[in-house]
Amino acid sequence: MDNYEKITELGRRRGFMWPAFELYGGAAGFYDYGPLGATLKRRIEDTWRQFFVIQEGFAEIEAPTIGVEGIFQASGHLSGFSDPLTGCKECKEVYRADHLIKHIIEVPDALSNEEIYKVIQENEVACPECGGELSEVYEFNLMFKTMIGPGNKTQGYLRPETAQGMFINFPRLLRYFRDSLPFAAVQIGKSYRNEISPRQGVIRLREFTQAEAEIFIDPRDKTHPKFDQVKDISMKFYSQAAQEKGEPEEMTFGEAVGRGIVAHQTLAYYVARTYQFLLAVGVSPERLRFRQHKSDEMAHYAADCWDAEVLLDHLGWIEIVGVADRTDYDLKAHAAQSKVSLTVFVHYDQPVKRKKLVVKPDMKALGPRFKGQAKTVAEALKAMSVEDLKGDKIIVQVGGEPVEIDPSLVSYETVVEEIRGEEIVPHVIEPSFGIDRIVYTVMDHSFYEDVVDGEPRSVLKFNSKVAPVDVAILPLMDRDVLVKPSKAVLDGLRSRGIRVDYDTSGSIGRRYRRNDEVGTPYCVTIDYETLEQGTVTIRDRDSMKQVKLDAQRLIGVLEELLAGDRKFLDAGVPVVALAAKEQ
């Protein structure tokens, strides 16, 4: 049994995660998070909010998970996200239909499915495996389709990424941020992809959670004001060059940008923030690297892209975050599709003065004369230069015919206008996090087993920032005299918002093990000394050491321990193992 099996088994058994719909036979690619898993996931998302919403000042929004067709026409998901497939009627093998005719047609992408099938038939393309006949070409789109309202009139799709919700809200977000760059919006939510073959538990799901930030920046300046704060952090960079050698290179962010390994400061800054976030939730730096996309795997519009990859038991290196410079691709695509300009007006430091010719056709005279053509004539006149206008007669082309216009019908003047700025399309830096994969990674990287007094012990060494249970209250014995004060302690901690579990079942050692297995950082025992001297014992998950302290101080001390503001051995009087005391 490898760790992967142990962790998935523990996840099922102790209430972290399991395949969904088990009661009805299940469906591949869907998972439930149980009581502990849902809390772990929520706390990881909350830590993400701490980093990106609170510390970076990004705006969190919530857009629908269903989108209308236009969005995905613009984003490319409707065309690019679907593949034409064909199958062999003999051996049932499935192929990309367009790939099979690459040698016949130069640009098979441009063909419809019917056309591809026609090419296959006319050229007698057969199954490359067995030579059998190929079936008709059908579309497999990775988006879930649905109807909006009755009557099949409006086609909707479940979003394949949360990003589009930020792009299409660009105009409102821009107003919200008072028309200036840079600004950013984030979304944490479900996305849906109808994967052909979901595998590996929570790693490849059909419904999954993303946390994405879209950071809109001025393309002319990709430095970052806070880059100094991260420039000395050192990390494993697995750049394109390093991948040639097969060995990641450890260096600081300052060096990575200086040597041109990361495209610019802003991208590097968010890679650094991603790195800090991952460490904060408990990803092991030894099993983490940032891999740069190779030029051939990078989306054609992306300027640079770095994936955070983690090493997982049994699964190998898995991508959990992508940080990309998507340039102006998305905003331009939506502007073209929606016919709405998605730009920011950027003010110049100094207004630029420029001479401009203003042509004023006399529409009162031109209108009756040209009727329906009048507008075309006026437009042609406005486009003319001074040279064209200052002669005795003016000739314009209307529908290919030269038409003479009397100069008295056209006035013009040269004015000096001040240009105070220009409309620019921002570039977008996108850190995109796969939350489900991060949740599993935190479990994998937190898991370890050791042997205590000849007995095995499994531990999830969760950071107290993300642990689903903060503290377990354990009466030493399940007796009324101990249960009553334990319940009082329980209520006291709960009223302070601490996540507390209460367990009286089985021996104290068994209960410690149970809590180790789900990663509870601290256990508090209530014993007979609590009754006599008013003390309680805190037991530390990682060292298994214990301290005794006055029960009055418990809440404050626990809060400090959980926040990382106090060392465990300073929390009270260290307890020597009881067995030793007896002797």
Next chain:
RNA sequence: GCGCUGAUAGUGUAGCGGUUAUCACUAGGCGUUGCCAACGCCUAAACUCGGGUUCGAAUCCCGAUCAGCGCACCA
């Protein structure tokens, strides 16, 4: 989607034509136990689903679903 392998209590498993469906752990109760998976007694809990073969199917056959692995896919 294709191929191979598999599916039995909460978990891990035994059984491979006729069993009261095995065992361990876990869980619940009682007793005992004074700080790291102690012990005793008791209790609860399963053959993935649908067809077929057979007097009789957890067991054999077919199909579906799910899972693992390989192929393909992964904008």
